[in-house]
Amino acid sequence: xxxxxxxxxxxxxxxxxxxxxxxxxxxxxxxxxxxxxxxxxxxxxxxxxxxxxxxxxxxxxxxxxxxxxxxxxxxxxxxxxxxxxxxxxxxxxxxxxxxxxxxxxxxxxxxxxxxxxxxxxxxxxxxxxxxxxxxxxxxxxxxxxxxxxxxxxxxxxxxxxxxxxxxxxxxxxxxxxxxxxxxxxxxxxxxxxxxxxxxxxxxxxxxxxxxxxxxxxxxxxxxxxxxxxxxxxxxxxxxxxxxxxxxxxxxxxxxxxxxxxxxxxxxxxxxxxxxxxxxxxxxxxxxxxxxxxxxxxxxxxxxxxxxxxxxxxxxxxxxxxxxxxxxxxxxxxxxxxxxxxxxxxxxxxxxxxxxxxxxxxxxxxxxxxxxxxxxxxxxx
Numbered sequence: 043x044x045x046x047x048x049x050x051x052x053x054x055x056x057x058x059x060x061x062x063x064x065x066x067x068x069x070x071x072x073x074x075x076x077x078x079x080x081x082x083x084x085x086x087x088x089x090x091x092x093x094x095x096x097x098x099x100x101x102x103x104x105x106x107x108x109x110x111x112x113x114x115x116x117x118x119x120x121x122x123x124x125x126x127x128x129x130x131x132x133x134x135x136x137x138x139x140x141x142x143x144x145x146x147x148x149x150x151x152x153x154x155x156x157x158x159x160x161x162x163x164x165x166x167x168x169x170x171x172x173x174x175x176x177x178x179x180x181x182x183x184x185x186x187x188x189x190x191x192x193x194x195x196x197x198x199x200x201x202x203x204x205x206x207x208x209x210x211x212x213x214x215x216x217x218x219x220x221x222x223x224x225x226x227x228x229x230x231x232x233x234x235x236x237x238x239x240x241x242x243x244x245x246x247x248x249x250x251x252x253x254x255x256x257x258x259x260x261x262x263x264x265x266x267x268x269x270x271x272x273x274x275x276x277x278x279x280x281x282x283x284x285x286x287x288x289x290x291x292x293x294x295x296x297x298x299x300x301x302x303x304x305x306x307x308x309x310x311x312x313x314x315x316x317x318x319x320x321x322x323x324x325x326x327x328x329x330x331x332x333x334x335x336x337x338x339x340x341x342x343x344x345x346x347x348x349x350x351x352x353x354x355x356x357x358x359x360x361x362x363x364x365x366x367x368x369x370x371x372x373x374x375x376x377x378x379x380x381x382x383x384x385x386x387x388x389x390x391x392x393x394x395x396x397x398x399x400x401x402x403x404x405x406x407x408x409x410x411x412x413x414x415x416x417x418x419x420x421x422x
Contacts, residue, residue, distance in 0.1 A: 074163030191315035299368030
């Protein structure tokens with residue numbers, strides 16, 4: 043009996059949508075395609091970032107499934123190192139794309155599970171079909187920023203990275219010195235002070251260690267210069283730029299207790315390009331919402347979700363502590379002191395998270411309506 047390729051019937055109605063799940067890595071891209079649940083998906087592999095091959099596979103799949111050439115195409119891929127350029131290109135080609143938060147994808151809870159690109163692609167395709175069918179809670183879709191908003195974040199993120207690198211160098215130098223029983227401040231004149239250091243037995247610093255500390259000091263100085271350059275660039279933008287985002291930064295800095303660094307992070311990461319509908323979305327995006335655990339007689343709190351923007355979450359907790367100092371007469375500070383002030387240190391730390399969430403909400407209202415948080419003071 044002769045065998046051949048079986049052509050499927052012409053797709054109509056609910057089947058007239060092609061779903062495409064992309065599994066991305068540096069070796070290959072796997073495209074898993076299908077039209078509905080219960081139908082065997084089709085998988086093809088292309089070279090990474092080969093856009094012509096992606097379009098060719100989509101066109102061949104439409105023909106294979108009996109779809110019209112102009113049939114609607116919906117795709118998805120997990121957020122990762124490819125960033126958002128792929129999303130923008132797919133949209134420019136008329137493809138409706140969803141960038142998915144990989145942490146929100148459900149995982150089998152068995153200790154050991156089979157994992158392969160083929161299985162991952164099929165699973166992602168099934169979840170895409172479910173999502174397009176109306177099951178919104180199947181995963182979390184990432185809000186894609188505009189190219190301008192994404193570029194505006196580069197300055198403060200580079201500044202954060204350089205500061206962390208300098209802290210690593212500082213800790214390394216302190217560790218090397220501590221291993222010799224020496225404590226020395228890392229500041230101007232470090233190399234001169236290093237020459238006069240004597241070890242426990244009165245001997246001078248070993249030459250190999252001294253050379254290594256000298257190279258670390260040179261790296262520390264370069265990083266410090268880079269930090270000064272980036273901060274100077276940011277100050278120049280604050281003085282001269284008329285962009286809407288910079289105006290929002292200036293507006294936040296008018297509040298006592300909100301500085302240049304925190305205001306910049308709040309706007310570029312949070313308030314500058316995102317559109318919030320209510321206060322719950324603000325708390326959720328910052329990862330500051332509670333996560334209760336209830337099962338039968340068990341009822342406990344697991345802490346905050348930490349599922350949101352880590353840059354904003356880190357800075358707002360610091361600002362919340364500063365808010366109590368710089369805005370003691372504000373309603374937020376009075377609320378914190380009434381509820382958590384008499385408590386222990388642990389209770390105060392729990393309370394500062396609640397204050398952080400409320401503070402973010404008040405800052406959002408301030409930027410949207412101009413209404414200053416109750417009792418807060420502004421600077422000239």
